[in-house]
Amino acid sequence: MSQEICILPFFGQGHLLPCFQLCNHLTSSTNFNVTLLISSNHSTSVPSSLLQNPLFHLTLIPSSPPSPEHSHDELAKELQDILSEYHRPTRPVCAIVDVMMSWSNDVFKKLEIPTVAFFTSGACSAAMELAEWKAHPLELRPGEIRFVSGLPEDMALTYSDMKRRRHKPPPLHHGFPPPHHGFPPPPGGFGPGKMGPPKHGDQPRWLDEVRDTIALMINTCDDLERPFINYIANHVGKPVWGVGPLLPEQYWKSSGSVIHDRDFRSNRPSNVTEEEVVQWLDSKPRGSVLYVSFGTEVGPTTEEYMELAQALESCEQPFIWVIQPGSGRPGTPRLGGEPGSEKSKTEEGYFPLGLDKRVGNRGLIISGWAPQLLILSHKSTGGFLSHCGWNSTVEAIGHGVPLLAWPIRGDQYHDAKLVVSHLRVGYIVSDDLSKKVTKDDVIVGIQRLMGDEEIKNNAEVISVKFRNGFPRSSIAALDAFKECINKRFV
Structure with missing residues (x-):
């Protein structure tokens, strides 16, 4: 009988989608049965291709009504009941647990099921959090840099790295889903130190969450982050496997052709069709289009959106600008941020009224969801103004599209530093992100990004490594995971 592992994801879009791909890779490269433990609220978001896989199984965690009383203890009891009364002959030999779901660790420990911590973000962000804690960079003075033993010199900590604006998160949304998902915020809530740079002496939260994992x-x-994987492994003293990037199967099979998001992502509200986007891109010169998108959860302030609109109008650059409902309003959940969830009722946010008429066919403004992989894979796209969320960052790098980084919170700052300082495939939108980003900042950034041949060449060189399919090092890492589990249970 094949051994079984289970996966417990965090229920946010940037966490669910990589988990689905991890399930795909595990069922295709190992003989394990894989069970995904997921909230019944999100059962419709599981791809049909996974549901048809005989090695894949879906187990639903009952969704509880939103209430402050629905604590981690209750969630743990529900999970324990599911695992104790498993519908197959044996319990899992291992659980892969999203680090955002660390409340479950005690349950797996009680049932003697070893756990592997799963990071849906990159290694650089976790490594830099660790470095910032160990190096006490808040003591840095203007102009001073601090090298970190074990990390590349180009990732030395600087005074400007610490100058980040504190960002107010959507209610109960950073770290844990909104109340309608039935999952409460992390212990201690979202205190002042949770979103900005670390306080003096604070250790990364994930260190506690991985302490009992194997x-x-x-x-x-x-190919992207070997030094940062090594840095983390040396500190935690246990295997650290890079098993990504966990992107859709079509991404690895596209061979330089345009990717159609509709083939693997459910339709979401938008004012344009994929055909209209392709037609618009086809009309633009190669490498001329700037793609502007901040994802579904966070973005600039209303005032900064106004500055961005003025910059895009002033530049001669063709652009696609994706604007989510609720944009510019801090603390406001955005429409359609979670796959399979009901649409959030949200205040109307910023929208650049009249900009489309003023720029004419030079600009395409998308309200709602955009086919991002299609846009990034099209030959006309030459730059990406992005918040540097990990999925967006990897999607751009894999297609050789340079980035103009405008990080908003958390790991996005570290992803931006990776892009600008280490990989050298982009620029930062402002040297002082503690201040409002202005029209002039954006104009200068766009001009530098779109006019820099060296940056374009660097991006092209890295993207070539992604054209041979899913990385060999990640396949080897999945093999190492399989060997580790087999050794423990032979």
Whole structure:
């Protein structure tokens, strides 16, 4: 009988999608049965291709009504009941647990099921959090840099790295889903120190969450982040496997052709069709289009959106600008941020009224969801103004599209530093992100990004590594995971 592992994801879009791909890779490269433990609220978001896989199984965690009383203890009891009364002959030999779901660790420990911590973000963000804690960079003075033993010199900590604006998160949304998902916020809530740079002496939260695990899995690969994987492994003293990037199967099979998001992502509200986007892109010169998108959860302030609109109008650059409902309003959940969830009722946010008429066919403004992989894979796209969320960052790098980084919170700052300082495939939108980003900042950034041939060449060189399919180092990492589990249970 094949051994079984289970996966417990965090229920946010940037966490669910990589988990689905991890399930795909595990069922295709190992003989394990894989069970996904997921909230019944999100059962419709599981791809049909997974549901048809005989090695894949879906187990639903009952969704509880939103209430402050629905605590981690109750969630743990529900999980324990599911695992204790398993519908197959044996319990899992291992659980892969998203680090955001660390409340479950005690349950797996009680049932003697070893756990592997799963990071859906990259290795650089976790490594830099660790470095910032160990190096006490808040003591840095203007102009001073601090090298970190074990990390590349180009990732030395600087005074400007610490100058980040504190960002107010959507209610109960950073770290844990909104109340309608039935999952409460992390212990201690979202205190002042949770979103900005670390306080003096604070250790990364994930260190506690991986203490009792047998290994770590990270959504990355050696070609992008080997030094950061090694840095983490040396500190935690256990295996750390880069098993990504966990992107859709079509991404690895596209061979330089345009990818159609509709083939693997459910339709979401938008004012344009994929055909209209392709037609618009086809009309633009190669490498001329700037793609502007901040994802579904966070973005600039209303005032900064106004500055961005003025910059895009002033530049001669063709652009696609994706604007989510609720944009510019801090603390406001955005429409359609979670796959399979009901649409959030949200206040109307910023929208650049009249900009489309003023720029004419030079600009395409998308309200709602955009086919991002299609846009990034099209030959006309030459740059990406992005918040540097990990999925967006990897999607751009894999297609050789340079980035103009405008990080908003958390790991996005570290992803931006990776892009600008280490990989050298982009620029930062402002040297002082503690201040409002202005029209002039954006204009200068766009001009530098779109006019820099060296940056374009660097991006092209890295993207070539992704054209041979899913990285060999990540396949080897999945083999190492399989060997580790087999050794423990032979």
